[in-house]
Amino acid sequence: xxxxxxxxxxxxxxxxxxxxxxxxxxxxxxxxxxxxxxxxxxxxxxxxxxxxxxxxxxxxxxxxxxxxxxxxxxxxxxxxxxxxxxxxxxxxxxxxxxxxxxxxxxxxxxxxxxxxxx
Amino acid sequence: xxxxxxxxxxxxxxxxxxxxxxxxxxxxxxxxxxxxxxxxxxxxxxxxxxxxxxxxxxxxxxxxxxxxxxxxxxxxxxxxxxxxxxxxxxxxxxxxxxxxxxxxxxxxxxx
Numbered sequence: 756x757x758x759x760x761x762x763x764x765x766x767x768x769x770x771x772x773x774x775x776x777x778x779x780x781x782x783x784x785x786x787x788x789x790x791x792x793x794x795x796x797x798x799x800x801x802x803x804x805x806x807x808x809x810x811x812x813x814x815x816x817x818x819x820x821x822x823x824x825x826x827x828x829x830x831x832x833x834x835x836x837x838x839x840x841x842x843x844x845x846x847x848x849x850x851x852x853x854x855x856x857x858x859x860x861x862x863x864x865x866x867x868x869x870x871x872x873x
Numbered sequence: 874x875x876x877x878x879x880x881x882x883x884x885x886x887x888x889x890x891x892x893x894x895x896x897x898x899x900x901x902x903x904x905x906x907x908x909x910x911x912x913x914x915x916x917x918x919x920x921x922x923x924x925x926x927x928x929x930x931x932x933x934x935x936x937x938x939x940x941x942x943x944x945x946x947x948x949x950x951x952x953x954x955x956x957x958x959x960x961x962x963x964x965x966x967x968x969x970x971x972x973x974x975x976x977x978x979x980x981x982x983x984x
Contacts, residue, residue: 759916786970788971795976797974797975797976797977798960798974800971803970803971805970813971845916845917847916849970851970858904858905858924859904859905859964859970859972860905860922861905861907861909861919861922862907862917862919862962862972863919864909864916864917864918864919865916866915866916867914867915867916869914
């Protein structure tokens, strides 16, 4: 079974702190994703990476950055945490499939990090 | 742009009362439609992938079906442990690796 591990289940940080959320997957997946999930808003993509050192902005990248130095690890960084970044953060990974044509593969999610910024 | 709409937003059933959840979608070339189950406070758990119209997948009390415009998740004789939010996602052939998710259907099954 695919395992996606997020380093913390719960995190409480103060406004202005730099926050690191870590995610590790053990199935050699090329793609990795960071989402946030808020009631009534569904899943919103923050950043996506399709290879080591490669990244693409998602729908809501403002206030966030990412790092992917190794294939199995994808880090989300809140440069200066703010209260509106209080949320559930979900990491996911998937096999690449083929970008044009062909079939795609499902995402496998971690159990999330509940971040509270006070 | 790919779009996914799930209905209803919330569904309450009595144990044993079968029903269906709907996922309507528009994509330019379907490369996969995915169903996930999400329990409170946890990440979504992958259930099924469907690739072409007419395809069906089953797992215990759940059965997913696919047409060219929508997918249904049929729940037969549900139990309280089937209570969860069910998410649908699609991946089109637009060249990106990023799927589009619906907002989900929150299912509660009463004993």
